[in-house]
Amino acid sequence: MLKTKNIRTLMIVLILLIIGSITAWRIYNSQQTAVIAEQPLAVTTAVTRLVNKPQVLSLTGTVEGLTSVLISSRFQGKVEQILVEDGQAVQIGATLITLDPLELNNAVRIAENNVRHTEANLHTAQMDYQRYQTLYSQNAITKQQLESTEARLITSRTEVDNAYANLNSAQKQAKDTLITTPVTGVIANKAVTVGQVVSPGNTLLTVEQLDQVYVVVHIEQKDIAAAQLGRDVAITVDAYPGEIFRGTIAVINPAAGNESRMFRVKVKINNPDQLLKPGMFAQTTLSTGDVKTVLAVPHKAIVKHKGLNYVYIDDNKKAKKILVETGELLGDSIEITAGLQENTPIIIDNLDKIKDGDALLTEGGNTL
Incomplete structure (x- = not known):
């Protein structure tokens, strides 16, 4: 019985020793953590200064291209070949598109036939007029009949002139089946395909x-x-x-x-x-x-949080978080429009470790 009682006493003593050791360890650890927490954080500062800011717009x-030339056909025709693609460089005079010459050549032949037809009519009108002049001199016809024949002669001459004008236009169109560029440049906005019938004035591409x-x-x-x-x-x-x-x-x-x-x-x-x-x-x-004087801090001093901008300043060896409003970038610095004054020591490093109220061990005090 005595032996059992001694064992119980020993176990109680051991338990009390273990509890005491754990409690002592926790107290020691808390003290060490507090000591570490009170250790100042080494940081570098830069003193804010007013700087000259060039005024810019x-x-x-x-x-836009210096020249943008709209390429179109001067007459109606069927596209036979397209020799360029978007982005391709071309020199002045280069052929871009060729049109099918068949219809244009047919138009030339029709114009030539019309010339021959009107010339034949003119020849007939001239012969009639000469004959009517002879008859009028012999008082065989009236003056009105002679004037009517003269009018037909004038009309025939006009028809010949028109026929030659149409022939010249048809021949020019037949020669212009090659569409070329009037400038050196780059092809853009090609909007034409082989086989397409194009009309005068419709834009086919640009140079x-x-x-x-x-x-x-x-x-x-x-x-x-x-x-x-x-x-x-x-x-x-x-x-x-x-x-x-x-x-x-x-x-x-x-x-x-x-x-x-x-x-x-x-x-x-x-x-x-x-x-x-x-x-x-x-x-x-x-x-x-113009030049304007503004307050600036190093850009790397800015801490962003939920869309707002902050800096940490050295406030009597304690970190203080300040809300600021920023302006334009000025090289490696940034304009401060509100929240700071000149000659304020700004913390520029260890910003991922610092918290509001932390003790500081500062280095620098450099100006911007």
């Missing part, structure tokens, strides 16, 4: 002259003073990220649009590699020549 425009192009923008009247002929413009397009094309203002429409009240402006750009193509959207940046 940013606009979205559309690329875009792309060694130089225009970017067309529309400028509000309050900004039109910034658009001056010859002024440099920077152009970017989404197709070539990071590449800047340079152009100059070449055309300013002197009248605003009736509905938009905006002025149409064309920026001419050299395009030797034909990277810029008609229909592309382009972003243009036009300097107005």
Whole structure:
């Protein structure tokens, strides 16, 4: 009985020792965690400064070919061959489309026959007139009969002239079965097929002259003073990220649009590699020549959360989260329009680790 009682006492002591050890460990661990939490976070700061911001006018425009030639047939005919495809480069004078010459050659033969027919009628009218003149001199016919014969002669001469004009037109059309390009450029918007019967004036395709192009923008009247002929413009397009094309203002429409009240402006750009193509959207940046002083911070200092922009500042060695409003990018910096003042120390690194209220060990204090 005594032995059993001693065993129970020993077990109780062991249990109490285990519980005490666990409790001591938890207390120690909490103390260590608190110590670690109180360790300051090493960060680098940059002091905000006012910077000069060039005033620019940013606009979205559309690329157009320097010359866009609409190719059409001058007469009705059936398409026999199409020798080009969209995107193909062509030189001035190159044949683009050929028309079936059969109907045109038939038209020439009909015109030739009409010439012969009217010439025969003219010959008959001339002989009749000469005969009636003789009869009139002999008082065998009246003057009215002579004048009637003279009128037929004049009509016959007119019919011959018309017949020759029709023949000349038919012969020219027969020679123009080859449709050529009047400019050097690139084929676009081909809208014709082999076997199609085309009518005069219907556009078959276009030839875009792309060694130089225009970017067309529309400028509000309050900004039109910034658009001056010859002024440099920077152009970017989404197709070539990071590449800047340079152009100059070449055309300013002197009248605003009736509905938009905006002025149409064309920026001419050299395009030797034909990277810029008609229909592309382009972003243009036009300097107005003015400079404005604004507050800026390094772009990497911005922390985004739920669509809002924040920065962390060093507030007496404590991290403080500040809501800010941003403006335009200025190189590696970004404009701050609200939320900060000049000479504020901004934290620019370890932003993924920092929390509002964290203790800080700062380095730097660098200016922008």
